[in-house]
Amino acid sequence: MFQRNCSSTTSATQSSATDGSATEDALPGPKTDDPPTLGPRILGTYSRGLPGPQVMVTGGVHGNEPAGIVAVQRVLAALAAKDAPLRGSLTGIAGNRAGLAQGARYLARDLNRRWVLDDMVALLSRDPAKDTPEDREQRELLHLFAPLLAAATEPLVFIDLHSTSGDGAPFSCMADVIRNRKIAFSLGVPVVLGLEEVIDGSMLGFLCDLGHIGVAIEGGQHDDPATADNHESAIWIALVAAGCLDAADVPDLADHQRRLREVTRGLPPVIEIRHRHVVHDADEPFTMLPGFANFQPVGDAQVVASDSHGDVRTPEAALMMLPRYQPQGEDGYFLARQVSRFWLALSAGLRRSRIDRLVHWLPGVRRDPTRNDHMVLDRERPRAVDVFHLMGYRHRRDEGSGFVFTRRRPDATGLESMPSALQDLLDAAVAAADEA
Numbered sequence: 001m002f003q004r005n006c007s008s009t010t011s012a013t014q015s016s017a018t019d020g021s022a023t024e025d026a027l028p029g030p031k032t033d034d035p036p037t038l039g040p041r042i043l044g045t046y047s048r049g050l051p052g053p054q055v056m057v058t059g060g061v062h063g064n065e066p067a068g069i070v071a072v073q074r075v076l077a078a079l080a081a082k083d084a085p086l087r088g089s090l091t092g093i094a095g096n097r098a099g100l101a102q103g104a105r106y107l108a109r110d111l112n113r114r115w116v117l118d119d120m121v122a123l124l125s126r127d128p129a130k131d132t133p134e135d136r137e138q139r140e141l142l143h144l145f146a147p148l149l150a151a152a153t154e155p156l157v158f159i160d161l162h163s164t165s166g167d168g169a170p171f172s173c174m175a176d177v178i179r180n181r182k183i184a185f186s187l188g189v190p191v192v193l194g195l196e197e198v199i200d201g202s203m204l205g206f207l208c209d210l211g212h213i214g215v216a217i218e219g220g221q222h223d224d225p226a227t228a229d230n231h232e233s234a235i236w237i238a239l240v241a242a243g244c245l246d247a248a249d250v251p252d253l254a255d256h257q258r259r260l261r262e263v264t265r266g267l268p269p270v271i272e273i274r275h276r277h278v279v280h281d282a283d284e285p286f287t288m289l290p291g292f293a294n295f296q297p298v299g300d301a302q303v304v305a306s307d308s309h310g311d312v313r314t315p316e317a318a319l320m321m322l323p324r325y326q327p328q329g330e331d332g333y334f335l336a337r338q339v340s341r342f343w344l345a346l347s348a349g350l351r352r353s354r355i356d357r358l359v360h361w362l363p364g365v366r367r368d369p370t371r372n373d374h375m376v377l378d379r380e381r382p383r384a385v386d387v388f389h390l391m392g393y394r395h396r397r398d399e400g401s402g403f404v405f406t407r408r409r410p411d412a413t414g415l416e417s418m419p420s421a422l423q424d425l426l427d428a429a430v431a432a433a434d435e436a
């Protein structure tokens, strides 16, 4: 959607962070009849060269969600105008530039999927001439992230800004590793756990698996002007929570906190995803009934949508999340339930005490014979799922013999480098480009 020419900042990297400067690119106007021009990948970087966390804010990973781009540009401009004493750096990154240019969630496929090793190796092994628009986006993002990941000695902080097609208050999503909690809980908006359990291959999931910090923020409805305001408030609060700024460096911090508190008043602080309604091609047209919003209670077997087979009913009473009021995407809607503070404290304590290492001694649980970090749960013991969640095991796959659980790396220390199969391909591509 932003009609700016691809500028030289596209090749900028974290290491080229300038002293107290930020570049800013205006957001696009309405769609015109001109062929869409891609905006810059790097929206700007702000750093004073002080040691501290490197914060990467991505916006527009879904191309019909430009609010995050507006928000990070505003923060970058304000930091530069104030010459703010930021520790570390803040970099704004555009996600799906091709989608943004056309105001479409995606052109060929969801860019926030397929961040799994096999898919990425296949992508980088292919002739770039055969790339779909999103293949190209992912290829470029991998090349952007690779040197940052390789150089990182502390966890990088990734904040991925999204918006929703339905109405509803802001919330954050994170993989339930302890290191993600500080930033997610600082925002004062509901925290949604377990989306990664039902969605395979998100960008943040990949980065988080390497030991980095990743929080996604849904700022509100795509076209609501308040969505960019909510995102902006979230970025300021996150910069303080990450340790990049002191509260005193953000004079209007209380206003940002109040804004997010007020738009989420009365909502549960933490919920977990229980169900994802997948829309297959054969189910289209999938149409939500009008009027559903995030966090709205729905009953058991309530008709919430229709598809090619007829009525779509909920499998249980729960809270509606992310109802699909846009033509694209395989996520029809999600159902969630509240998680208690007691549960959160208990799960943190269990994991810190390393009792979680004993999870394979539970009845019905066995270690996967070939994959050490995978646990297999008998299909007859569904209640043990809650215990797995307590221990941070969330990613559930039905592999026939049982449910296979894995989890994000639980410890806050220690980073993994990019898998070598991937790094080798990235290095080879760079070498080939240098030669050309």
Ligand SMILES: [Zn+2]
Binding pocket: 061, 062, 065, 161, 162, 163
């Ligand atoms: Zn999104």
